[in-house]
Amino acid sequence: MLADTDNYSSILMMLLVFICGSIIKFLIFRKIWTRMKRVDKFTSTQRLDGKTAVITGGSDGLGLSISADLIQRGATVYILSRSQTKLTDASVYLQTFISDNTDPIETNTRVVRCQVDISDFDSVCNFVQFFRESETKVDILINNAGLITSKPRLSNSGFDLVMTTNYLGHFLLTELLLSETYPTTIINTTSDMSSLFGTDVSNPGAVSLSWFQNYINFNNLFYMNYSYAMSKKAIEMYCQHFMTSLSLEQRSRMFCANPGLLNTNFSSNWPAWMSKLLKPLLVKSAMKRPEDGVNVVLKCLFSPEEGDKGGLVYKGVASYKSNSHYSDVDCEVLYNNTRILLKKWL
Template sequence: MNEKIALITGANSGMGLATTIEIANTGATVIMLCRNKQRGETALKTAKQQSGSENIELMICDLGSLESIRTFVSLFKEKYNKLDILINNAGVMSLKRELTSDGFEMQLGINHLGHFLLTNLLLEHLKNAKEARIINVSSGAHKIGKIDLQDPFLTKRYGLMKGYAQSKLANILFTKELSKKLKNTNITVNALHPGAVATNIGVNRKTGFGKNLIKLLKPFFLSPEEGASTAVYLATSDEVKDTTGEYFYKKKIALVSKIAEDNELSKTLWTWSEKQVFLTPKSDAKL
């Protein structure tokens, strides 16, 4: 792993930070992708202390902003000529309907569309690696999810779990479709359910609302380290180096909902997503 470069989104806390530390422990160079510079710098210090590695770098990107994602990718490409591991870990839950800077419903905008654009823009660098892996952190909540492309941003009837489950289902459909598009390449793509983990995912990004609830629930949930174990396994284990298009739970392939297996839906979602993030053949590297 010494020559490998890993990029982890949402790396400043919870599973993202735990994943950073574990991957850094393997000797890989790790880029922590964080939205907030101050929190990111604190997490970077923690990661270096706990891993004993100096090969960890902080880079800033807001997955709720298409402009921020494009700016980050440009900076990343100036500095690195390849990417071996991409862990799309960042996620949000929103009690009330909120919008990203581009007008997307927050959960679908960050959990799916932000990672969709980021991944596509980094494909060229992933192909430059000898063997590359993309890991998408989804959730068992996908099983109650539906994709409503008539009202994807839930303008008519919003619900926290409705929006969250939709975004996590989108993660799996994206994984399935991308694995097909990358067939016969050096890149594998897999999704996972980390289990019920006590993280800051439900804490409001602006106000911090929800922190006290997380503290109360912590004793009943997995630790971030336990939650990160499957992502680390998918990123580093030789056992899964040729596995692609699957959904994992506790380091084993797990069943997904019937909707998550819908090939036509995955194609439709892909086309819709391309339009939303303005992914065009002229300006971006295509599959």
């Protein structure tokens, strides 16, 4: 009888431990998901009348939401996208947005749609030439276009497509558009994944199909995270170098904005199993709306941290990483190697 009592006690104790453990895990994950879903609101009535903005990936998702906000403030917005269909749909939406939310008598708002493939360096150069013929300055440049793929692919320029889209193309666009006469605020969208992998990105041209084929045998899930993390790390390092070494010459400011996990078409290139199984869970538990991601961009544009002249990486309205997050030497090496890589187009 005593043995039976001890067995029952053990079973009850194990059950109690299991229940307590499950509750603790639930509370921990709930806190994590709640934090990921939290939206830090940024409120500003500041106008942008007379200002000109260029935004890559501006035809859908976060880019379209940013475009709409800038337009509502009176800016002329050049929206760049490689898809003509998306540009047409975005133009219709934004024109409707203008008529519904702004007074045409008080603003000279314009929407200029431009079919530009940021991964095609010739396409970028053609846009810059067109822009210079149309405008005297760019006040706001938002490098927002992004790509993640599950399989390695090369861009038209011969480099890894993810690195080209997320970093090299934006580097080229920024370097060509900036003027020593007019200051520009540049905002690069980034991601938490920039902290993954202790990877040396000093040579952005080193990410190639042959590298992955020889060493990891096309492990698609690894490649998807590795290439994206590398590209976002590179854009943050460019931002740091720009503000520590180049901003005085350019009279411009550069920031990185991390909008968090958003429910956009960005996941269209995920492996099929991830899109079917993981995204529904993320949409319900962690993903925010594209318009929620605009807050951190506005924070960089209108109200960066006191004393911050650029270079910080903002995640939400309140938190950021130091502008000395990376080694200045590494950032300079990356910058110089990137210019060598792109010397044909610069």
